[in-house]
Amino acid sequence: MSLAELIDQPEFGHHEALRHQTRRVLLLGNDDRVLLAVARGLGRNGISVDVAWSDPDSPALKSQYVHAFHSVVPYSPHDDQWLDGLHRLVKQYDYDLVIPCNDYAVVPLQLEREKLDPDTHWYLINDDAFQVAFDKAKTSRVASELGINVPRECEITDADVQTGFSNREFSLHDRRSLRFPVYVKPRSSITASDVTNKRAAQRVDSPDALAEYLIHEFPDDGVLIQESFSGVGIGVEILAHQGQVLMQIQHQRLRETIDGGSTYRETIDEIPELTEATRKLVQHLNYTGVGMFEFRYNRETGDWVFLEINARFWGSLPLAIAAKANFPFALYELLVKGQTDFHTNHTIGVRCRNLINDLRAFRHQKAEEFELENLLFGKDYLDFYAPDDWRPQLATLVNFARSVLGKFTRHFKASIGRNQRVNAIN
Template identity: 90%
Template sequence: MSLAELVDQPEIGNHERRQNLTRRVLLLGNDDRVLLAVARGLGRNGISVDAAWCDPDSPALKSQYVHAFHCLAPYTPHDDQWLDALHALVKDNDYDLVIPCNDYAVVPLQLEREKLDPDTHWYLINDDAFQVAFDKARTSRVATELGINVPRECEITDADIQRGFSDRKFNLVDRRSLRFPVYVKPRSSITACDVTNKRAARRVDSPDELAECLIHEFPDDGVLIQESFSGVGIGVEILAHQGQIVMQIQHQRLRETIDGGSTYRETIAEIPELTEATRKLVHRLNYTGVGMFEFRYNRETGAWVFLEINARFWGSLPLAIAAKANFPFALYELLVKGQTNFHTNHTIGVRCRNLINDLRAFRHQQATEFELENLLFGRDYLDFYAPDDWRPQLATLVNFARSVLGKFTRRVEASV
């Protein structure tokens, strides 16, 4: 049984749980930024945090808010050794809550939810929400049904490939009237058979490039192809309970990576149209939990489109924590204590960046301004650094230096 389901039980159940809290939480997942942000959000409120299913060299484990790291067998779909080890760990430590922090941990637990110990408090979303949110094509169809703007798009299946590319003359532009550039998105970022291999979206600039992409890189479950939309990336970050939003913050991307991720972001005032679109989706999915709903918004025209749902903690979570929107602790309060009344008192105009990735994005884009003054005078927050928790940032810089040195050494050896 998930905690999302437990919260729906009578208040006496909530009262009984409050009497037996250990104030201990287990985090699962290998996204360093998210793991660290969740640990800080919980640890600063007196909750002891353990971590597992992550790299033992993860910078997040250097945080003062991570009490212990546990080495567990990785998930495999063909045997339950991983599950036995996870159950043993949870039983030994009696955690209030087990939180999967990224797709690597979310997907196995969602798919194997019937095997999970019903006496353990697992954070899971309902199965209908999981099936929609983790399938980009289904997400887009549901959004369209709700009258929410989506990019001009088409879904390509294996049957389409077999018919269309038999003589190498398939032209998606003629067939579906899409305009380039387009983004080719696997329906799911990861699959149960290989949770360690994340499948990213790819930008394609011509019909010939698209043909090559679909011929050589086409996944078995198909792809969603979407036109590029001119606008800034906006994230609507929420905590919801039974289909109602109980906490919200919005941010915009200031700089992005070539593969579509963000490296520099800022909290912004609410854009009502995006709030309403998010509300419709949350209600339709009867959503309980955290999530980030992605949009593109054109500030000149006011036009916008909905892109996808991150039905888990999101990569830019450090920004929300810096802006005093503590989603991890609010999730704990909701699912463990039954709290549903949250006062969002976050700060507008807060900026946060992933320092090393932002340097790389800045160099690649040949941007004219790096906002160095903001960085030097402490106006910007960093994903890995906090005044009360500086060791994770030091670890990332050491790892980066080792990587640079290693590349330099290999080049020198190759030239000798």
């Protein structure tokens, strides 16, 4: 039984949670931003943080709030070496809580939950919520059943492709009356058979391009195809217990990457319609834990659609930490101490950016303004930098410089090689 399920039991009490408290947490995952934000949120409150299942060169490991990094065998669906390694580690240090921080760690633990040591406190969501939240088609169906707005969409299965859509004449516009561009989304971001490779959504601008995707890139478990919706990306970030929202903040995306991620974000006043839609989903799933619910909102018309659930810590978590909404520590207080009374006095108008990725997005989109003044005069926060914890940002800049130098060196060597071949011919 996971700790999230334990705390849902009527007999669960404050004293039971505290009995073996060590104030030590193990984080699992390979998302640098999330690991760092969770470590800071916990470490600044006196909780010792260890990390495993991460790249040993991760900038997050440079944080003063990461006590130790442990090398554990990666997950494999074919043997249990990874499980044995994890069990040895958690037995040795008797962690209060083990938190999988991104899909790379969440999916294996959720799928193998029956094998996990029942005496260890694993943070897992209930299985029904997992089955819905980690399947975009199921998520959309549940939202529709609850009366929540979703984009105009259709689901395409492998059987559809085999029986009717195997040539370039296939036209989604003709068959489903959807308007291009559309976004083609694999039903799940990763699969148990390949947790290392994330499957991203892809924008498709024409029926021919869609047919090409279906023929050459179609995943076995099918895709969800959604119309593009004109509006700003809004995230509703929550901590919930037994289907009741305990903490909430909202943010909007100021700049996005081409694959749908964000590089620059801002905390905003609550949009009531999105709050209510989130509440319905949380209640329906009897959700206990953290999550971010994604929407598109048109500020001119007031129209909006729900997109998906990130049923884990989300990529823009550094913004919440900067705005004084400490979801990692609140999760610890809920699951380890049984606390359910939280007051979010977060700051509106806080902006946070992933510096290097934001520079790339700015260059790619040819945006008119980079908000350089905000950056130079410290008005914006950075995902990797904090005054009390600056080494992770330095590590990201060093890695970036090495990458640029490596590309330059390869181009230079290639140029010399071409010149030598030309001279030899002459």
